[in-house]
Amino acid sequence: xxxxxxxxxKTNYQSRSRGMFLGLAIGDALGxxxxxxxxxxxxxxxxxGDKIAHFHDNYRNPKxxxxxxxxxxxxxxxxxxxxxxxxSYDIMRRFRAWxxxxxRTYDDKPAADVGRQTARAIEDFTSHPIVPRNNPKTDSAGNxxxxxxxxxxxxxxxxxxxYPTLGQAYEKGTLATKPEDPHxxxxxxxxxxxxxxxxxxxxxxxxxxxxAITTTVLFATTLYCALHGLNxxxxxxxxxxxxxxxxxxDQFWIENIDALVGRALDKSPTELKxxxxxxxxxxxxxxxxxxxYDNFKDGMLAVIRLGGDTDTNAACYGxxxxxYYGYENIPEEWRKGVFKxxxxxxxxxxxxxxxxxxxxxxxxxxxENFKTPD
Numbered sequence: 001x002x003x004x005x006x007x008x009x010k011t012n013y014q015s016r017s018r019g020m021f022l023g024l025a026i027g028d029a030l031g032x033x034x035x036x037x038x039x040x041x042x043x044x045x046x047x048x049g050d051k052i053a054h055f056h057d058n059y060r061n062p063k064x065x066x067x068x069x070x071x072x073x074x075x076x077x078x079x080x081x082x083x084x085x086x087x088s089y090d091i092m093r094r095f096r097a098w099x100x101x102x103x104r105t106y107d108d109k110p111a112a113d114v115g116r117q118t119a120r121a122i123e124d125f126t127s128h129p130i131v132p133r134n135n136p137k138t139d140s141a142g143n144x145x146x147x148x149x150x151x152x153x154x155x156x157x158x159x160x161x162x163y164p165t166l167g168q169a170y171e172k173g174t175l176a177t178k179p180e181d182p183h184x185x186x187x188x189x190x191x192x193x194x195x196x197x198x199x200x201x202x203x204x205x206x207x208x209x210x211x212a213i214t215t216t217v218l219f220a221t222t223l224y225c226a227l228h229g230l231n232x233x234x235x236x237x238x239x240x241x242x243x244x245x246x247x248x249x250d251q252f253w254i255e256n257i258d259a260l261v262g263r264a265l266d267k268s269p270t271e272l273k274x275x276x277x278x279x280x281x282x283x284x285x286x287x288x289x290x291x292x293y294d295n296f297k298d299g300m301l302a303v304i305r306l307g308g309d310t311d312t313n314a315a316c317y318g319x320x321x322x323x324y325y326g327y328e329n330i331p332e333e334w335r336k337g338v339f340k341x342x343x344x345x346x347x348x349x350x351x352x353x354x355x356x357x358x359x360x361x362x363x364x365x366x367x368e369n370f371k372t373p374d
C-alpha cells in the first residue's frame with residue numbers, strides 16, 4: 001500500500017488532466033489570431049512582439065475564444081460522459097450537429113472552420129453511417145485527429161487504479177534496470193492499450209489513413225505518458241514503444257515520423273517553421289516545444305512563433321505541456337482568460353472521475369466492437 005500512496009502523491013492526475021484540456025483551449029485561442037499569416041508567417045508574428053503572449057481580438061473570434069480544435073474535443077467529451085463510453089455513432093452525430101447547427105461552438109452558430117476531410121467524413125456519415133469492411137484508406141493526414149485527443153486520454157485514466165510503479169516492475173523482472181525513482185509509474189501495455197485503441201478509432205472517424213492513424217497513436221502515447229507523470233526523456237524515448245498496429249503502420253512510422261521527430265528534438269526549429277496542417281508536423285512541433293523549453297509559457301510562445309497552422313499546433317502542444325506541467329503551472333492570465341475556462345476544468349474533472357470508459361460500439365465493420373446504428 002505504501003508504494004501506491006507514493007505513486008499517487010507523485011502523480012497529480014487532477015492537475016495534469018485539467019492542464020491537458022485547458023492547455024488545448026489556451027493554445028487554440030492564442031494561436032487562432034495569427035493562423036496562416038502570409039508567409040513567412042513567423043516574421044509577421046515576431047513583429048507583433050509582446051502582443052502574441054496575450055489573448056486579443058481577431059477577424060474571426062473575440063478575445064480568448066477558441067476554434068474547431070476545442071469545439072470538437074468538447075463534442076467528444078460530452079459523448080464519452082453521457083454514454084459512459086465511446087460510441088462512434090453518437091460522436092459523429094455530435095460532430096454533425098457542431099458543423100451544421102452550432103453545437104459546442106462559442107456563438108451557437110454552425111462551425112466556421114470545418115476542415116475539408118472532416119466535412120467530407122460528416123457528409124459520408126449522413127448518407128452511409130456504417131464503414132464497410134475493407135473500405136480503402138484515404139490519403140488524408142490532416143492534424144485534426146490529434147488536436148482533440150485530450151478527453152479520450154483523461155477518460156481512460158483512472159486515479160484510483162493501482163498503477164504499477166517502476167520499483168514494482170523491477171521486482172517482478174519486467175524492468176531490467178534498477179530505477180532511480182522506484183515510485184514513478186511504470187506504463188504497462190495492458191493499461192495503455194485501451195487508450196491507444198480508442199485514440200486510433202477516434203482518428204478513423206474523420207481521417208482514416210495510415211499516416212493519420214499512426215501519428216494519432218504515437219501522440220496519444222506521449223499524452224498518456226505525460227498525464228501519468230513520466231519525465232521528458234521517457235516521453236521522447238517511449239513515444240513509439242506501445243504501437244501495435246501492423247506492418248504498414250510500422251513502415252510509415254520508420255520512413256516518415258521517426259526521422260522528423262529526431263530533428264524536432266534539435267533546438268534549431270528551422271525545419272518546423274511555417275508548416276501547414278500535416279499531422280506529422282503538428283506532432284513533431286508539440287514534442288519540440290516540450291523538450292526544448294522549461295515551462296508551459298515559453299514553449300507555447302515558441303510554438304506559435306513558428307508560424308503556419310498556429311492554432312492547431314499550439315492546441316496540440318498545449319495538451320502535451322499542460323499534462324506535463326499541470327494546471328497550476330499555466331500562467332494565470334491564460335487560465336482565467338480563455339473562454340469558458342471554468343467549464344473546461346469541470347469537464348476535465350468529470351472525465352477523470354469516470355469509473356470506466358470502454359468502447360461501446362463502432363461503425364467500422366472491421367472492428368471487433370462493430371454494431372449497427374439504432
